[in-house]
Amino acid sequence: xxxxxxxxxxxxxxxxxxxxxxxxxxxxxxxxxxxxxxxxxxxxxxxxxxxxxxxxxxxxxxxxxxxxxxxxxxxxxxxxxxxxxxxxxxxxxxxxxxxxxxxxxxxxxxxxxxxxxxxxxxxxxxxxxxxxxxxxxxxxxxxxxxxxxxxxxxxxxxxxxxxxxxxxxxxxxxxxxxxxxxxxxxxxxxxxxxxxxxxxxxxxxxxxxxxxxxxxxxxxxxxxxxxxxxxxxxxxxxxxxxxxxxxxxxxxxxxxxxxxxxxxxxxxxxxxxxxxxxxxxxxxxxxxxxxxxxxxxxxxxxxxxxxxxxxxxxxxxxxxxxxxxxxxxxxxxxxxxxxxxxxxxxxxxxxxxxxxxxxxxxxxxxxxxxxxxxxxxxxxxxxxxxxxxxxxxxxxxxxxxxxxxxxxxxxxxxxxxxxxxxxxxxxxxxxxxxxxxxxxxxxxxxxxxxxxxxxxxxxxxxxxxxxxxxxxxxxxxx
Amino acid sequence: xxxxxxxxxxxxxxxxxxxxxxxxxxxxxxxxxxxxxxxxxxxxxxxxxxxxxxxxxxxxxxxxxxxxxxxxxxxxxxxxxxxxxxxxxxxxxxxx
Ligand SMILES: [Zn+2]
Numbered sequence: 001x002x003x004x005x006x007x008x009x010x011x012x013x014x015x016x017x018x019x020x021x022x023x024x025x026x027x028x029x030x031x032x033x034x035x036x037x038x039x040x041x042x043x044x045x046x047x048x049x050x051x052x053x054x055x056x057x058x059x060x061x062x063x064x065x066x067x068x069x070x071x072x073x074x075x076x077x078x079x080x081x082x083x084x085x086x087x088x089x090x091x092x093x094x095x096x097x098x099x100x101x102x103x104x105x106x107x108x109x110x111x112x113x114x115x116x117x118x119x120x121x122x123x124x125x126x127x128x129x130x131x132x133x134x135x136x137x138x139x140x141x142x143x144x145x146x147x148x149x150x151x152x153x154x155x156x157x158x159x160x161x162x163x164x165x166x167x168x169x170x171x172x173x174x175x176x177x178x179x180x181x182x183x184x185x186x187x188x189x190x191x192x193x194x195x196x197x198x199x200x201x202x203x204x205x206x207x208x209x210x211x212x213x214x215x216x217x218x219x220x221x222x223x224x225x226x227x228x229x230x231x232x233x234x235x236x237x238x239x240x241x242x243x244x245x246x247x248x249x250x251x252x253x254x255x256x257x258x259x260x261x262x263x264x265x266x267x268x269x270x271x272x273x274x275x276x277x278x279x280x281x282x283x284x285x286x287x288x289x290x291x292x293x294x295x296x297x298x299x300x301x302x303x304x305x306x307x308x309x310x311x312x313x314x315x316x317x318x319x320x321x322x323x324x325x326x327x328x329x330x331x332x333x334x335x336x337x338x339x340x341x342x343x344x345x346x347x348x349x350x351x352x353x354x355x356x357x358x359x360x361x362x363x364x365x366x367x368x369x370x371x372x373x374x375x376x377x378x379x380x381x382x383x384x385x386x387x388x389x390x391x392x393x394x395x396x397x398x399x400x401x402x403x404x405x406x407x408x409x410x411x412x413x414x415x416x417x418x419x420x421x422x423x424x425x426x427x428x429x430x431x432x433x434x435x436x437x438x439x440x441x442x443x444x445x446x447x448x449x450x451x452x453x454x455x456x457x458x459x460x461x462x463x464x465x466x467x468x469x470x471x472x473x474x475x476x477x478x
Numbered sequence: 479x480x481x482x483x484x485x486x487x488x489x490x491x492x493x494x495x496x497x498x499x500x501x502x503x504x505x506x507x508x509x510x511x512x513x514x515x516x517x518x519x520x521x522x523x524x525x526x527x528x529x530x531x532x533x534x535x536x537x538x539x540x541x542x543x544x545x546x547x548x549x550x551x552x553x554x555x556x557x558x559x560x561x562x563x564x565x566x567x568x569x570x571x572x573x574x
Contacts, residue, residue, distance in 0.1 A: 018544065019544060024544060035551060140562060275532065278538070
């Protein structure tokens with residue numbers, strides 16, 4: 001039987017603010033000793049009152065605009081009640097019936113590379129919880145993270161495969177970074193993900209029973225956990241069993257999901273409006289002001305890159321995947337108006353060098369002007385293309401100018417006819433067999449002759465000159 | 479009587495309270511009376527009246543995103559029943 005996979009995703013992204021959501025403690029807890037970024041508000045001491053961080057509200061609206069959402073005229077914070085030691089108040093301040101953002105969408109590619117729209121049900125603002133360290137016979141609580149502003153983004157059940165889930169997350173991360181509201185770094189916990197997964201026979205109207213998989217903390221985990229759950233669901237259904245509605249975790253090391261709790265003990269959150277926080281009224285003027293801060297978004301940029309620079313879809317996708325990459329590329333093209341050449345050197349060579357070294361291209365020392373100076377040396381015949389690549393690698397490592405690298409390594413191209421002619425004469429004299437075969441019609445040997453000359457000149461020969469001289473000499477004696 | 483004993487037990491569970499049988503009966507009566515009273519309000523026709531989250535004439539009470547010093551660690555942990563290396567120490571939480 002054929003099955004259809006139905007997935008909805010909930011993503012939590014920490015917002016990049018200086019202070020926490022409802023108090024003035026620093027929100028940057030990364031290297032802080034435990035419980036050093038805490039105050040009466042985030043410790044939930046009796047009588048302490050929360051005050052809304054304006055920057056977090058504006059970041060949520062900015063994210064909502066990047067997600068093409070409607071921004072609510074009225075938004076209300078609500079208490080989500082449950083008991084857990086990482087939540088000192090006994091409730092989390094969140095938004096429930098009146099979130100800040102509703103009805104957005106994110107455009108992605110499906111498994112076949114076709115455009116697909118994932119609808120966003122809502123995006124709301126809440127506070128992060130503290131961190132627990134499990135010690136076996138006891139647990140330890142650090143509340144530095146408690147109260148860090150958190151954006152929760154919930155999709156409709158529009159996702160149909162692990163690949164779509166992966167593409168959605170990648171696009172969401174790109175959008176949040178473009179909007180400048182979150183680092184969206186999953187490995188550092190700044191973006192966390194849960195997936196609601198169900199499976200139904202193709203053609204069936206009702207949804208299958210869904211399971212919720214929590215703690216998906218890397219892109220790989222998302223893909224693997226969904227693949228695992230889908231296989232498990234189909235196996236259970238095929239053998240006549242029933243899926244139990246449960247919350248699961250993902251064990252990345254072992255590569256399987258495990259049951260965290262079953263529906264019977266599910267929480268009853270008893271949401272109600274937060275009495276300590278007055279409602280938010282969002283005027284159109286405020287939205288317009290925030291919208292000014294939105295940069296050109298990835299989809300618009302991709303469309304422009306395709307039209308303006310006439311690039312291949314794969315190049316467009318890569319070059320618009322991060323603002324830094326797009327800006328770097330455009331700066332180089334401004335200096336050297338050959339978009340395809342710049343794209344090839346950037347995406348092929350420069351990124352290749354960075355990957356080999358296991359760093360990002362920004363960690364190297366190549367500026368747009370630096371790459372352009374290499375391209376100009378190639379254009380003027382000072383170096384050949386292959387030497388250009390070597391210069392780029394040197395520049396990446398030490399940041400020296402292209403000219404200096406060429407001089408220091410003695411890499412200037414040999415275009416001198418007399419010098420090359422001598423080398424070619426000697427080469428042909430040493431290989432009479434190959435010469436005879438070439439003259440007998442095996443023209444494919446030209447590549448071999450070229451290679452020999454390049455080796456002899458340590459790659460510095462001008463290939464066009466070598467080819468011309470080789471042809472002249474070989475044809476002359478035929 | 480609005481509430482069943484099972485509902486009282488569920489509420490107690492959510493509030494992390496352990497109740498005796500006698501307490502369950504007593505709270506069932508008291509909570510039911512409160513609910514009955516609240517139910518009187520259901521009789522009011524609220525068609526067309528927007529949801530009210532607060533009756534205070536306040537909105538958009540916000541602060542600028544500026545960091546202020548937090549509590550000194552010894553003060554932050556002063557009321558902790560148990561502590562360990564700067565952490566609050568609590569009974570074991572089952573690793574979910
Ligand atoms: Zn605080």
